[in-house]
Amino acid sequence: MQLIPMTFARSWMLAGVAVLAMSGVAQAAVAEGERFEEASFFIYSDNHGNDIYTPKISITQPYAESSSLNLGLTIDAITAASRHVDRFANTRIDTLSGASGGGEQEGPDEVRYNPTIQLTHGLQGPIGDGGDITYGVSYSKELDYVARTVNAGLTWDFNLHNTTLGVSAVIGRDYWTPSIGYYKGKGNRARNNDSYTVDLTQVIDDETIAQLVWNHRNMNGYLADPYYLIYLFPTAGSAVNNIYQPLNNTWSDTQQWRFEQMPGTRSRDAYAIQVARHLPWDAALHVAYRYYTDDWGLTSHTVDSHLYQPVGESDMMEFRLRYMTQKAVDFWVQGLSVPANSTTVTPTGLPQYYTGDDKLGALTAIRFGLHYTWGFTAETPSEPDRGFVWEDTSWFDWSTGVVDSISVGYEYQQQTDPQKNDIYSGYQMHQLNITGVFKF
Numbered sequence: 157m158q159l160i161p162m163t164f165a166r167s168w169m170l171a172g173v174a175v176l177a178m179s180g181v182a183q184a185a186v187a188e189g190e191r192f193e194e195a196s197f198f199i200y201s202d203n204h205g206n207d208i209y210t211p212k213i214s215i216t217q218p219y220a221e222s223s224s225l226n227l228g229l230t231i232d233a234i235t236a237a238s239r240h241v242d243r244f245a246n247t248r249i250d251t252l253s254g255a256s257g258g259g260e261q262e263g264p265d266e267v268r269y270n271p272t273i274q275l276t277h278g279l280q281g282p283i284g285d286g287g288d289i290t291y292g293v294s295y296s297k298e299l300d301y302v303a304r305t306v307n308a309g310l311t312w313d314f315n316l317h318n319t320t321l322g323v324s325a326v327i328g329r330d331y332w333t334p335s336i337g338y339y340k341g342k343g344n345r346a347r348n349n350d351s352y353t354v355d356l357t358q359v360i361d362d363e364t365i366a367q368l369v370w371n372h373r374n375m376n377g378y379l380a381d382p383y384y385l386i387y388l389f390p391t392a393g394s395a396v397n398n399i400y401q402p403l404n405n406t407w408s409d410t411q412q413w414r415f416e417q418m419p420g421t422r423s424r425d426a427y428a429i430q431v432a433r434h435l436p437w438d439a440a441l442h443v444a445y446r447y448y449t450d451d452w453g454l455t456s457h458t459v460d461s462h463l464y465q466p467v468g469e470s471d472m473m474e475f476r477l478r479y480m481t482q483k484a485v486d487f488w489v490q491g492l493s494v495p496a497n498s499t500t501v502t503p504t505g506l507p508q509y510y511t512g513d514d515k516l517g518a519l520t521a522i523r524f525g526l527h528y529t530w531g532f533t534a535e536t537p538s539e540p541d542r543g544f545v546w547e548d549t550s551w552f553d554w555s556t557g558v559v560d561s562i563s564v565g566y567e568y569q570q571q572t573d574p575q576k577n578d579i580y581s582g583y584q585m586h587q588l589n590i591t592g593v594f595k596f
Contacts, residue, residue: 192216192560196591203584209233209264222278226292229271233264270296279312287312287320300335303328309353318359326351334382345378363434373424380418386512387413388494414492416511424450440464453486454516470531476567478523485516519573523585527565560593 193215200208214228274292281287289310296303309324328349334340355369430444442462449455458480465473487509494505569585 193594199588226274232268285313320357339382347377369428375422385413456482472529474527476525484518521571523569525567529563563591
């Protein structure tokens, strides 16, 4: 979601007169005739050897009455070690990441680019108070994965702008091109990913806004990870029945695992409710609950809360607390049990579908966050009340630039996986982000 400039965000969070952006197509508050540029930098790190550095720039330019153009570019510089198993007391590659380069090298393992184009038009009609239509395209290129999406959304106001109905759709046509391992050179593996969202936002009173959201996603095609391996282990009663030992020491390493097998379709639904409430001491509390379910058997419950506390005339402090619990898909396994009579490299009795992907297993996660935003412009955009104004003679011909706001945030997540008794049960994530909003 695009950052709302501080001069608008303060009234949005404290007075409660705006749309809560939870739909698939983000809304941007842009004053007529003003150009906004947002620059941000994110740092992600976890205890599994993954580090991601993400600079992002977004420019929103009004070009006609009630219309604007947004251009964005996100770059991910990724350093990620292949995950090696210690979960079975053997050192084998468990999951290969496309970002994993072999050997020593300088710089990141992979750099990913994601340019976006978004258009917004204000509308008026015979019903209600008018609204906006938004549409755009996005393209993301990775070492072994390409994502192409088109999106469109419509929001419409009713009841003197106190009620807003939003509908949106995102159509994705992606494909894998595995760069290493068994599937390398065996062609592309297509995946379709279509998402539809309906949301209803209602101003309850002068200090409260509520929103209901329903999102439905259909996926089909190749839904597995071409690098994820599941190891074979003997069932009890066989000659070697310790799950932490190989199935057969006479087999080669590649004969003792199978690639994960997924269904070719997936139907997903998420339902959410969010309430924003102005508090008596001039602060605002946002609380959201989300329930998710799909036809693979995965369900999750998420509670996410944000407390916004103004500091001085134009600064803002944000505290975040998020809790999520998740039930695994029906075919999640830690390893495949092979019947004791399986003496060949093509054992019988394996299930049709199986995966050990952490993201699809049972887990509980809690996240803490702290963000601070410095606002640098006055309530009247043409009269900045703190410095940070410069003359610009670049080819963009921006005569004057103003730093509207700068935000710095840190978030930490601790995750436990009750089904696993290995190194993956102690996942920890750190995220740092710095965001600046500029107007010209």
